[in-house]
Amino acid sequence: MQEKRKAANILIYVILTILSVIFIIPIALVIMNSLKNKLYISTSPFALPNSESFRGLKNYIEGLTKIHFMDSIGYSLFITVVSVIMIIVFCSMTAWYITRVKNKLTSFIYFMFIASMVVPFQMVMYTMTKVANMTHLDNFVGINVLYLGFGSSMAVFMFTGFVKGIPIELEEAGLIDGCNPLTMFVKVVFPVLKPISITIAILNAMWIWNDFLLPYLIIGTKYRTIPVAIQYLRSGYGSIDYGHLMATIVIALIPIVIFYFMCQKYIIEGIVAGAVKG
Amino acid sequence: MQKNYKKYFPIFVLPTLLAFIIAFVIPFFMGLYLSFCNFKTIGSAKWVGLSNYLYVFRDSAGFLSALWFTVKVAIVGVVSTNVLAFALALLLTKGLKGTNVYRTIFFMPNLIGGIILGYIWQLLLNGILIRVAGVDLTFNSTFGYWGIIILYNWQKIGYLMIIYIAGIQSISGDILEAAKIDGANYVQTLKKIIIPLVMTSITTCTFLALTDCFKMYDQNLALTGGAPANQTAMLAMDIFNTYYNRTGFAGVGQAKAVVFTVLVLVISLIQLRITQSKEVE
Secondary structure, three states, rough: OHHHHHHHHHHHHHOOOOOOOOHHHHHHHHHHHOOOHHHHHHHHOOOOOOHHHHHEOOOHHHHHOOOOOHHHHHHHHHHHHHHHHHHHHHHHHHHHHHHHHOHHHHHHHHHHHHHHHHOOOHHHHHHHHHHHHOOOOOOOOOHHHHHHHEEEEEHHHHHHHHHOOOHHHHHHHHHHHHOOOHHHHHHHHHHHHHHHHHHHHHHHHHEEEHOOHHHHHHHHHOOOOOHHHHHHHOOOOOOOOHHHHHHHHHHHHHHHHHHHOOHHHHHHHHHHHHHHHH | HHHHHHHHHHHHHHHHHHHHHHHHHHHHHHHHOOOEEEEOOOHHHOOOOOHHHHHHHHHHHHOOOOOOOHHHHHHHHHHHHHHHHHHHHHHOOOOOHHHHHHHHHHHHHOOOOOHHHHHHHHHHHHHHHHHHHHOOOOOOHHHHHHHHHHHHHHHHHHHHHHHHHHHOOOOHHHHHHHHHHHHOOOOHHHHHHHHHHHHHHHHHHHHHHHHHHHOOHHHHHHHHOOOOOOOOOOHHHHHHHHHHHOOOOOOOOOOOOOHHHHHHHHHHHHHHHHHHHHHOO
């Protein structure tokens, strides 16, 4: 029995290890090819770099300068950070207010947020682009307003679920101490919302960082975020340089991997919470 | 106390509400209206009634073929990701040492954006295809189809696995212990205890994968770009192409978007129904 069990466990480890290798191969392949000359990438992607095909970090240097990839990293970082902060601050306030003040208007607003969650982006893709042009939100600052708008339904929904569980006595005590509702919210409610705020921040950061269509349509010609820049590298020039493509992909993966290893625990908790609630 | 709060509406609600109205509410109703119009710019819209919708369902090479392709991807994609994710979750909840490392690896692709995923797999799959068959992914739609399925599995298995792990871990150890004492073997335990108790996770994951498949765009764009001849274009890509790559078809594109929205809505309503009926039990 003991022997059999041991054998079974070893088998499981073997299966898991083989699968892990399969999961890692695609990324390893990109890293390997990012060091090779473009001619050798499309013809023999599985060959290790040799003296003929190896070109060190040249793909990285050229890729970075050719499509102004540093700018793209900057735009992506700026938009992700600002949008996420806006979503957390404004949506937590909204969620708290419409939970505490129950009237027809707030119920209607809540209903609208919920209803909008099922609508796919393509429904508003074209018209939203026009509205963004008309309201001059078509730049890397204005796009944050659009992300707040698109992110609000899910964020308000998740915050509302959490606010319902906060004992109201806590807030009343704050008000009796002479705070107005706004300072009371900042001092009493917001700190309590910390766990759900982290979850929502992670879910939204992952979405915005990787989002392609919205930045492509709204600001794609002037300010290219990372996914837009990579797609442009593919379609914007006559013939594609696979060396540059591989190098930019590796650079784009680095922040994701760092982020993942830094907050893996929160990411996984957030995924579970988001999936079950959303 | 509510009265005291009333004048704070502009501070607490208005910023979110305004952004929501600009990004979603106005575009949504404008889009609904424009689906009944013929237009090049919004100012020149002319009411044409249902003709855009009639076109959508008559043009078999466009929307309907994209719908059929999407359904094919969804059926195989949903089943394969869920079965594999569930199997991995079972292996990783056996209490073996060091399984966290595997969990970390399996989940990582899910953090990578669709465009990047598409190019990673294009390199790998084209490399294999050129070696074996001498052609690349764009050669025929079967290659593109399986390419999308493989990419989708790589991306989604880890994500669904995490949800299944949470579901399996929430089963109380007493029940499993009781089953063991009663002499149940592993297959029996799996069939009679584990699967029924994680039914909520199964519903969640099935619909997550399903809506995800239906909305897929980035991966599709980067991996096949619809090639050859839009045969591997899924719904979202067909809508985009109708809008931006065919002049004079914006109205049809918007009508397609409305039909697409209704499809996604129906899927969500079915999910809600199933989830609610489970909660009653």
